Amino acid sequence: MSLRQLLLRLPGYFGASAPPRRLWWSPSLDTIFSVVSWRGQSSRSPAHWNQVVSEAEKIVGYPTSFMSLRCLLSDELSNIAMQVRKLVGTQHPLLTTARGLVHDSQNNLQLRGLVVLLISKAAGPSSVDASCQNYDMVSGIYSCQRSLAEITELIHTALLVHRGIVNLNELQSSDGPLKDMQFGNKIAILSGDFLLANACNGLALLQNTKVVELLASALMDLVQGVYHENSTSAKENRITDDIGISTWKEQTFLSHGALLAKSCQAAMELAKHDAEVQDMAFQYGKHMAMSHKINSDLQPFIKEKTSDSLTFNLNSAPVVLHQEFLGRDLWIKQIGEAQEKGRLDYAKLMCFSCYKGQSGHTGTSEHILNGKFYLYINLEFAQSTFARNNQSWQRCDFSY
Amino acid sequence: MASRWWRWRHGCSWRPEARSLGPGCPGRAGPSGPRAAAAAAAAAAADVTRAQVSYFNLVKSLTSAFPIMYSISRFHHTTPAACCCSKTRSGERYTDPFKLGWRDLKGLYEDIRKELFISTTELKEMSEYYFDGKGKAFRPIIVVLMARACNIHHNNSRDMQASQRAIALIAEMIHTASLVHDDIIDDASSRRGKHTVNKIWGEKKAVLAGDLILSAASMALARIGNTTVISILTQVIEDLVRGEFLQLGSKENENERFAHYLEKTFKKTASLIANSCKAVSVLGCPDPVVHDIAYQYGKNVGIAFQLIDDVLDFTSCSDQMGKPTSADLKLGLATGPVLFACQQFPEMNAMIMRRFSLPGDVDRARQYVLQSDGVQQTTYLAQRYSHEAVREISKLRPSPEREALIQLSEIVLTRDK
Structure with a gap:
């Protein structure tokens, strides 16, 4: 599989992980879909995804290690591992995060690092820099770009760990003893800080102040995005903020897009590519990440089983679009209908949001269409960006 | 090693009447008294952590540099530092170091708040919470004084570069970010006489405020555009985390325990001061000798500062400190006074x-x-570190800022909050 195909396929994969279950496609959407699926060579089973990832890893030479070896061998990490073991049996969310990092292949994809490596390879060395090629390069990727991929993963994981801090004054009796939770918080902060310190260290070693600034601003964006996500999910039983899709896009860029976008840009900066190429890489990373997020937002709506109310989020893209389409008043009315004894009936709300046959809620399926549409716009953009990149990088060798 | 250990024990069994023996008493075999106790403790520390020899090397030079024994009571203060610097002062009159430093720090907190360009109001409020102008701004003051002292030393320049002032901001920001996280780790409820961020907004949000301040500091650092300076200050971030890890564990061996304590003190407190002093010296002067002087001064003042902080945890009342006392004991930490008392x-x-x-x-x-x-x-150990700081900084060309730094290393010892 060529590198070009892969970069095109990666975002294409997010088109849907299950086949669309209803024929509510408009002809124009259908065309877009077929374009994407043609490009992405269709067949989007999880097994296929794993194949795409393993192909990608082969192309970049060796897979992104979760953390570099020196980091794994450090005293602090074994200390963390020891402390985390003490948490076993408690309810602290750090355990789930840690387990996810070790076992769960879904969370352990290190997608961000992989994308940074792929785009580094696709861009290759810049013509400007042809004179001084004394960097060491493995499989067409500079070692500094590999470090960058690692740093991207470190920052992402650090925030994942810090996200799992619990508020001690809001604990329920079901959460177990306060002491356990205090201890869990302590370890979560320390291990998150440890990952961030490693990221800072790696950044300093890159000896490029522009890259440091880019990644620091990505961290700032990410923190703001996570903060916003936390504060909206905290009040899950209340009605969502009246945000339009443009606000949603801004917030989602902060929490999901900024890190990948800026890392892709930084990878270009490290290979001394010019501003235009850097901007393309930025756009690719941004739209790639946005597609990823929209796809996961869509899952509860396109899966056969809709009983899984836990994954339903009032701030997901389809709901926001639905609310924008309906108008604020109608939406509040619908939420009111779905409310039972002060509790939201997610299944019912899902029915409202999700078109079911001829139930008369005209236009309720529209948001899904919109969501899909928006997703494909993003995909198209990501792919066309890459295609443009490709033209300017024709001299790169894609014969893998 | 064994004899040294014995000497420490021996030294520590010191009784008040030993004081009357006085310094340099003829016929006295071997070191004794509190100075010896502290020196032996530090020497034992040096043995254990030979890998980090650099921090503890000073012990040897200290012993030779200050052969006279002083009264060590911090309550009637005739500090040896005062005697020492009167020798180096060369009759110059100096002003209050804080006043001198503030001349370059006008608008410090406004400038820091400008670095935190955040759209969400609550998040901004949380991040700005400690930049209210009520802190001591101890670190920024040392940094700007050091910057000017180095500039004058280098080419008699009376100017300070904008990038050097930026280091002062960054040092304060890194310090504050670590405070926010430390308060969550320790589950602290008050600091600087007000509630901590975690008590007001909850732990979940507070941790993000800390991360945010850190990212803003990193951005400001990157904008200075000097990769050496970035590496120097990155070391601080790493040390802060490692220091926190050291605090988590404890050593069974008493010798190791003291080394462990001093190493933790260096990493959690002194590294920031030492490395930001080094950073401004790198910006102001190309001579590596000067960089080392700046680093050593910051390191010694920083350790002295923290040792006194640990003492104040026992001797001060909570109203003065703005935070509860005996806090370290409550957290299960054995600091200097406890290790000596043991x-x-x-x-x-x-x-x-x-x-x-x-x-x-x-x-x-x-x-x-x-x-x-x-x-x-x-307190005596802190004095020794303070002397060492004075000895280092005295290698620079005389300037009002150098004198202020000398004075500052004494103030560290006499502060009561």
Whole structure:
């Protein structure tokens, strides 16, 4: 599989992980879909995804290690591992995060690092820099770009760990003893800080102040995005903020897009590519990440089983679009209908949001269409960006 | 090693009447008295952590640099530092170092708040919470004074570069970010006389505020555009985390325990001061000798500062400190005064090992410390670090800022909050 195909396929994969279950496609959407699926060579089973990832890893030479070896061998990490073991049996969310990092292949994809490596390879060395090629390069990727991929993963994981801090004054009796939770918080902060310190260290070693600034601003964006996500999910039983899709896009860029976008840009900066190429890489990373997020937002709506109310989020893209389409008043009315004894009936709300046959809620399926549409716009953009990149990088060798 | 250990024990069994022997008493074999105790403790520390020899090397030079023994009571203060710097002062009149430093720091907190360009109001409020102008701004003051002292030393320049002032901002920001996280780790409820961020907004949000301040500091650092400076200050971030990890563990061996304590003190407090001093010297002067002077000054002042902080945890009342006292004991931490007191009251060992977790442990340990010479010996150790700082900074060309830095290293010893 060529590198070009892969970069095109990666975002294409997010088109849907299950086949669309209803024929509510408009002809124009259908065309877009077929374009994407043609490009992405269709067949989007999880097994296929794993194949795409393993192909990608082969192309970049060796897979992104979760953390570099020196980091794994450090005293602090074994200390963390020891402390985390003490948490076993408690309810602290750090355990789930840690387990996810070790076992769960879904969370352990290190997608961000992989994308940074792929785009580094696709861009290759810049013509400007042809004179001084004394960097060491493995499989067409500079070692500094590999470090960058690692740093991207470190920052992402650090925030994942810090996200799992619990508020001690809001604990329920079901959460177990306060002491356990205090201890869990302590370890979560320390291990998150440890990952961030490693990221800072790696950044300093890159000896490029522009890259440091880019990644620091990505961290700032990410923190703001996570903060916003936390504060909206905290009040899950209340009605969502009246945000339009443009606000949603801004917030989602902060929490999901900024890190990948800026890392892709930084990878270009490290290979001394010019501003235009850097901007393309930025756009690719941004739209790639946005597609990823929209796809996961869509899952509860396109899966056969809709009983899984836990994954339903009032701030997901389809709901926001639905609310924008309906108008604020109608939406509040619908939420009111779905409310039972002060509790939201997610299944019912899902029915409202999700078109079911001829139930008369005209236009309720529209948001899904919109969501899909928006997703494909993003995909198209990501792919066309890459295609443009490709033209300017024709001299790169894609014969893998 | 064994004899050294014995000497430490021996030195620590020092009784008040030993003071009357006076310095340099003829016929006295071997080191004795509190100075020897502190020196031996530090020497033992040096043995254990030979890998980090650089921090502890100063012990040797200290012993030769200050052969005279001084009264060590911090309550009637005739500090040796005062005697020492009167020699180096060359008759120049100096002003209050804080006033001198503030001349370059006008608008410090406004400028820091400008670095935190955040759209969400609550997040902005949280991040700006400690930049209210009520802190001591101890770190920024040292940084700007050091910057000017280095500039004058280098080419008699009376200017300070904008990038050097930026380091002062960054140092304060890194410090504040670590405070926010430390308060969550320790579950602290008050600092600087007000509630902590985690008590007002909850832990979940507070941790993000800390991360945000750190990212803003990193951006400001990157904008200076000097990769050496970035590496120097990145070291601080790493040290802060490692220091926190050291605090998590404890050593069973008493020798190792002291080394562990000094290493933790360096990483959690002194590294920031040392490395930001080094950073401004790198920006102001190309001579590596000057960089090392700046670093050594910052390191020694920083350790002295923290040792006194640990003493104040026992001697000060909470109104003065703006945070509760005996806080370290409550967190299960054995600081300098406790480690020294343990030499006189070996029964404290068990309490240290169980991190003062049994009911009544904290109060009993506090009583033991106040009865022992732990407070005096820690203060003495702090004085030695302070002297070393003065010795280092005195290598620079004289300037009002250099004198202010000398004065500052004394103020560190006499502060009561």
